[in-house]
Amino acid sequence: MTISQLKSLFHSELKNIYPVNEIDSFYHILTESELNLSRVDKALDPERLIEQASELFFRKALKELASEKPVQHITNKTEFYGLDFTVNKDVLIPRPETEELVAWVLQEANDRKKLKILDIGTGSGCIAISLAKNLTTAKVTAIDFSESALKTAQQNAKDNNVAVDFIQQDILKTDVLPDIYDIIISNPPYIRELEKVEIQKNVLSFEPHSALFVSDDNPLLFYKKIATLATKHLSENGLLFFEINQYLGKETLEMLKTTGFKKNELRKDIFENDRMTKSAISN
Ligand SMILES: C[S@@+](CC[C@H](N)C(=O)[O-])C[C@H]1O[C@@H](n2cnc3c(N)ncnc32)[C@H](O)[C@@H]1O
Numbered sequence: 001m002t003i004s005q006l007k008s009l010f011h012s013e014l015k016n017i018y019p020v021n022e023i024d025s026f027y028h029i030l031t032e033s034e035l036n037l038s039r040v041d042k043a044l045d046p047e048r049l050i051e052q053a054s055e056l057f058f059r060k061a062l063k064e065l066a067s068e069k070p071v072q073h074i075t076n077k078t079e080f081y082g083l084d085f086t087v088n089k090d091v092l093i094p095r096p097e098t099e100e101l102v103a104w105v106l107q108e109a110n111d112r113k114k115l116k117i118l119d120i121g122t123g124s125g126c127i128a129i130s131l132a133k134n135l136t137t138a139k140v141t142a143i144d145f146s147e148s149a150l151k152t153a154q155q156n157a158k159d160n161n162v163a164v165d166f167i168q169q170d171i172l173k174t175d176v177l178p179d180i181y182d183i184i185i186s187n188p189p190y191i192r193e194l195e196k197v198e199i200q201k202n203v204l205s206f207e208p209h210s211a212l213f214v215s216d217d218n219p220l221l222f223y224k225k226i227a228t229l230a231t232k233h234l235s236e237n238g239l240l241f242f243e244i245n246q247y248l249g250k251e252t253l254e255m256l257k258t259t260g261f262k263k264n265e266l267r268k269d270i271f272e273n274d275r276m277t278k279s280a281i282s283n
Contacts, residue, residue: 239279
């Protein structure tokens with residue numbers, strides 16, 4: 001089979017399930033990962049032959065894509081803030097909106113040296129590791145309650161050549177944090193059960209539910225707990241950053257105010273959804 005025949009096969013097998021641009025994207029991600037071919041390589045040599053072992057890989061991948069398995073779970077990798085991350089069934093696949101939150105933290109941390117940073121609910125480690133990579137004097141700690149997620153995060157830190165102190169801890173059962181921090185950041189579970197109908201099958205079937213869902217009657221459970229801990233564990237000019245549920249911007253700000261944060265800012269993501277907050281104790 002040639003590379004151009006492979007492209008046609010992707011489109012014929014997946015056309016009833018995905019839009020054309022998404023199929024193109026799968027084709028490019030998988031041919032890059034399996035054959036190490038860039039878009040230019042493929043454009044310059046469309047008649048290039050694919051070896052049989054690779055053809056088998058692509059046929060299996062097409063079946064997996066047809067079952068709506070995320071392409072990142074086929075390649076076991078993704079990119080976040082320009083860095084490569086291993087992902088698997090134990091961690092949430094990092095999302096682009098979280099990159100926007102990291103960019104905001106980096107903007108605020110710009111000229112501050114030797115920051116102590118805590119990432120709560122680290123998953124793949126994407127937030128902690130991208131901050132450590134870009135703030136070379138910072139001391140970064142990251143918490144998750146999932147042992148298997150932490151194993152993946154540790155590997156990601158090693159692969160990206162950064163030191164992050166990982167701690168296995170259930171934040172809902174925690175009364176004190178390990179230290180005082182200049183920045184506490186979290187993207188905790190925030191999708192309500194009632195929002196499950198909006199969630200695509202690829203997320204519901206393949207991503208860890210403990211990373212995603214909260215009950216309808218207490219959707220700010222993690223935010224309230226983390227904000228309360230942060231009131232006692234932020235340094236004088238410390239900042240608390242959250243990624244939030246787009247439907248709960250007002251409620252999250254209200255909760256931050258009543259918990260003791262006097263200065264709060266809500267930001268939208270590039271899709272104009274309320275998506276992240278920054279809070280300080282004093283004005
Ligand atoms: C929405 S995911 C965020 C993962 C990663 N920080 C990111 O932005 O892609 C939430 C993370 O919180 C962790 N988590 C859920 N409940 C927790 C708890 N009670 N204590 C600590 N971590 C928890 C999950 O294991 C998951 O890794």
